[in-house]
Amino acid sequence: MANKGDLLLEMKDVKKRFGGAIALRGTNLSVRAGEIHALLGENGAGKSTMLKILAGVHEHDAGTITFGGAPFISGSPQASIDQGIAVIYQEPSLFLDLSLAENVFVGRQPKKGLAIDWKEAEAQARKLFNELGVELDPKRQARGLSIADQQVVEIAKALSMNASIILMDEPTAALSASEVERLMTVMRNLRAANKAVIFVSHRLDEVFAISDFITVMRDGATVSEKAISNTDLQTVIKEMVGRELTELFPKTDHPIGDVVLEVNDLTNPAYFRNVSFTVRKGEIVALAGLVGSGRSEIARSIFGVDSYETGSVKINNKPLKKNSPITAIAEKIALVPEDRRQQGLFMVAGVNRNISMESFDRLKGRIFLNFKKERALTNQWRENLSIKYADQSDPVDRLSGGNQQKTVLAKWLATDPDLLIVDEPTRGIDVGTKAEVHKLIDKAAGEGKAILMISSELPEVLGMADRIIVMREGRQVTELSRKEATQENVIAAATTGKKGI
């Protein structure tokens, strides 16, 4: 057993690339026993890659990792477990059909003779749950546990494996305030038992409440490693964001017209509460906030793919039927979803078929699709958006991410919508194409469309939006105009729920 303060894990100049994309370009991390260590950074900074290397899911390309004084054996989840590394993923990976006791001891069940000793397993699980200060019935099936309780089971599993280091990927993202409080108590107990805890979080108030040490990452590299006493909230935010707004955002000013979308007191208790806002003609409104703060769910509810419990949505001053995407499309709403591969495109269908998908009525002859018109439409949008493909009928699967995104945009722009909702419009596409997509969004606004944009990328939000609504845990924290908004006050509102800083 390590003593408090002993160096447990040291990662030096660790590098990792996936195909052409560089995920880690030289990161350092050192963690001591009996320490709660926060790993911070914007989305895409490389935190998850770091955790996955330690978990044995990925293997690093270069750099050294020492664990417990010996070289770390990489590349297999089993090896990581054997070395004493336990990982608790953002989505707990329990076996929902099995009992809690079994989940704790899966693969390592205590035996009596030839048979598994279920009584013993249940007794040991109960003891672990007691140590963690939670009341859970070890015989109970895992299905139906709240995320918080599932995490507790995962932590109990980690303890039963006698792990010396426990990695948690955004453990609090889906928890309520009281559950966060309980988790923090558990984390403090782990620290007292000389375990090391590494946790990733976007909630900076929690980070400062509990951690001893903070490592900040940006663009795949470590920016700073500081004890909590040597840093503060503003410094950390600056380190996370780092860059000035150097990328060019082609936002231009447009006349702002009548209200197109009016959302009133919209509530779906599982995801968001009392959300009210408007979007006007020619205006770009951004919904900012962390992943999981309810932004996408709001968009989906407006568009009708999801439902809501109370509140109302009006489009062009007309009440919009809830839970009916068909009505939404008829009322000229378009939604470019977050996950283009799963939700935005038919990956094996041609570019032309994807673009014409929502405009079928305009393109058909008497009964059937008129291929000439479809070809013309595809060519028109190819030119408008400069989509690159070899042949119109190429499956979109073969296009690059940026061209796929443009194809989704083309599909919806072809319907000439009054309201265009874009969810993470530039996720996973390169800088050059990003600027093009931004230009398109700006042009659409210039044509008098109302735009609701969801983005986790702060520069994008600040660069593109006329108004910014900041969400946290399903609630509107604040609304900022283009002039008022700064990186600092948006991050502060999204992570701490405080309006000013």
Next chain:
Amino acid sequence: MASILKKRTFGREASLGIILIFCIASTGFINPRFVTGDGTRDLLSATAIVALLAIGMAPVMIMRHIDLSIASTVGFSAWLVADFCAKNPSFTWWQCFVIGGAVGIAVGVINGLLVAGLRLPSLVVTLGTLYIVRGGVYVVSNSVDYNAQEMPPSLLSLGQKTFAGLLPFPFLMVIILMVIVGWYMKYTKPGRDCYAIGSNPPAADLVGLKVFRRTFLAYIFCGFIAGVAGVFYLMRFAQVDSTAFYGQELAVVAAAVIGGIGLLGGAGTAVGVVIGALLVQTIQGALAALGVDAFWKAAINGFLLIVAIYADRVLARRTEKALLAQRIKERV
């Protein structure tokens, strides 16, 4: 809500048992022969092969896979065993089981390599081997049939044996296998791994379970049982041609599903599967006893399967709703 969860996990076998007793009782009421010793022996003999196959397939289905090739394997094994016996008149019963088992293992190895090794979808792979193996029977048999006179008398007399006056030998084997597999699946690590793998395949990888080995062995076991079932086929019918047991794989899947093995894996027991097979056979027997014609028998079988899946779905949805309500309460 706790009661819903309990019902879902523990009540399946009990409620199936009650339905089974109800079916037997009500049929017996209309046709008293159904509940006599003869009737019971008939029911158990008729159920044995499907029950055996369903137990063999249980681990595969618990791992969220399926094996559609079993009925072809039964036919292949039955024909080959009969062929060996015809050419070697000195053969006795245990040699039949060795040959049948070996044929089954061979098919199981192929299925296992394709599904566990290459990670191909089991539905397609075993649909393929279903046709390949059946094609093999057609080619090898060359339209030759075998009857009782070509089979070892020791084998046929074994099939006629009953224990305690009620239990035909094949069903005794079902009960023994049920106990062994039931125990193995509940009380050993490999058995539990099957449930974990079927319940959440990606998580099984993450906790370092031996997914390949478990899947591969499950297919070999399933094939082995199918091969052995071929010998039981000979025992029962004392004749075999190239269409033996044709198309019966879905009866096995139906018995397993009705017996509580979800197509999504992670749940089900050997006991449930045997009760499921008995239930299907009882209803068939009952319909025959009531003089219902063959078309309606098949249709009612299909209906029963849909009802079983629907009942599962309803329970799952009720659980989900209760959980969502609870989560919302926690969030407030």
